[in-house]
Amino acid sequence: MQPSRLVRHSGPLLAAGLLAILAFVQTYTFKSVPAILARGLQPATFPRLVTGLILILAVIAFIHDLRRPPAPGEALPKVLFSTTLLLVIFSALLASNLFLIALITVTVGTALLWGERRVLVLTALALSPVIAIVLFDIGLEVRFPRSPLLNLYYEWR
């Protein structure tokens, strides 16, 4: 296999292996407990066993990929990256306590990115989070995090 392809294919395995190593190292921060409480198995033992297994499997998968390299995947379309960016914006809005605005941004933003241009449809999509929130609030008594727009609704109720 060409070195560049090898790097591309082993990248995810390398990341998984690295994650397992980090998880393994992290187990050394777990507190040990007296034997009577641990009943044969300290809190760190099981995660260590599992991370060890993941590392072994990563090596096996790497050897397997070397022998039989997986077919190269199709190039990802630009719209996937813009949709992912929309998820990042959604998370940022959520972190700013703007739950409803975050939802409207994603529903309308996704439709726009994916080619929807009809104003009526986009308006309906913008209203859908509002309707969903009202239904969940009244029907299932789910209380959503306070935000400027939702405060208006809760004050009205």
Place this chain on the structure above:
Amino acid sequence: MTDLLMSGLSALADPSLLLLIVVTTLAGTVIGVLPGLSGTTGAALALPFTLTMDPVSAVVVLATIYGSSTFAGCITAILINTPGTSASATTCLDGYPLAKKGEAGRAIGIATLSSCFGGVVSVIFLLFAAPMLAGIAYEFGPPEYFALSIFGLSMLATIGGGSAAKNLMAGAFGVLLSTVGVHMMTGTERYTFGTSALYDGIGFVPVMIGLFGIAEFLRQSTELGLKREVLGMKAARLPTWADIRQIKNTVLRATGIGTFVGVLPAEGATIASMISYNEARRTSKNKDAFGKGAIEGIAASEAANNSAVGGSLVPTLALGIPGSPTAAIILAGLLAQGVQPGPTLFNEQGHLLSALFAALLVGNLLFLVIGLGGARFYARITQIPVPILWPLVFLFSIIGAYAIRQSVFDVYVAVAFGVIGFLMQRYGFSVVSLAIGLVLGVMVEQRLGQSVAMYNGNWLLMFTRPIALVFFALTLLSLFGPMVSSRLKRKKALARTLHHTRT
């Protein structure tokens, strides 16, 4: 068993339960016909809502969505050559060619009858086998349960199309995720990084919603140009006697295969339909007709995938080991409701099981009405534009993830696992393995701890228990069996080639 059956039938006298079954069967059918939305995704999305219901209604909703979405996949497989669910992928092979010949109604009729037969037989099997298996489980101690869950995890090797090592890795990561939070036995914090939201661990529901809902949302963005054309169909009709005579052996064999594969931990309807389709082609007198509209091909695929539903619920209910990815979500739903699967379930929660049997039976019979009466309408649903449908799926995914614990943190978890799930699929790791690993992880650690404590730290003594030993042997078989068998086949082929060259 008779009590359960009678109680199941009497449960149907409750109009509200009957209405719930009808409504969720219709909803499950919509989920099943929409390409990209599988029964697993549907159950994951429905899971948060079921937590607001009583356990009986919750299990009825999840099981009916599972059954009806598995069935509905055949409608789009036949009419638009796109399987609504992966379990109907083999139905496309003969269903679509038959529909193109102008016999869509016949294809739908055969698929409906085969699905209904397979589904009903597997529910009856579930009714008898699950209590029996649960009875055997009385003999199980921690070592047996530990060995069984290890066997369940080993079966993940054959899930999906990726390499066995990658599938097992994904399962192991799922198990590792289950260790996040405060350790139940000792109160020690593990992988919480000081975040109080992680003290209770990573919730099943947001992870499932992320892996099956949001990951699919991202995947849909890569298929925006795809056009789907619905083939014309006058009306679906029941198969003729000649058709029934032609498919009866295939349907019986497929039902057996489907139920058996369903019972195996982690293996679900997709694998059942593939094995059954290959078996039908192997034993058919008209091998050449396969792929060109053979009715045995449609019958084999549909009888097998629907019978796998009942089969997969046997180990789920009797042992707490999910028989399929969707069964893993049903198991998560049961656990979230405080219902513990296993022998005690059959003694203490009989009403819940009878309602489940009733739901699956009625659901399967409803397939006849839906398949024969509503196939054309349901096929039209697939024409809902992707830019309208998927933002709404995302919206309900997010609200569902939030609603359970009313926690914004769970929304982040769902979004993060959506991205992780998409990347996993892209690089050949199975998201189903991760989900099942997460569900089984707690049980594996708990039973291992109990076993070690039972033998005062000498865990090797677990191998002296015959039932545990059988499960460990099965684990080795499921891990190395395929490798050994392919090596043997290669050796045989080599020997044959050498023999031919000599002669």
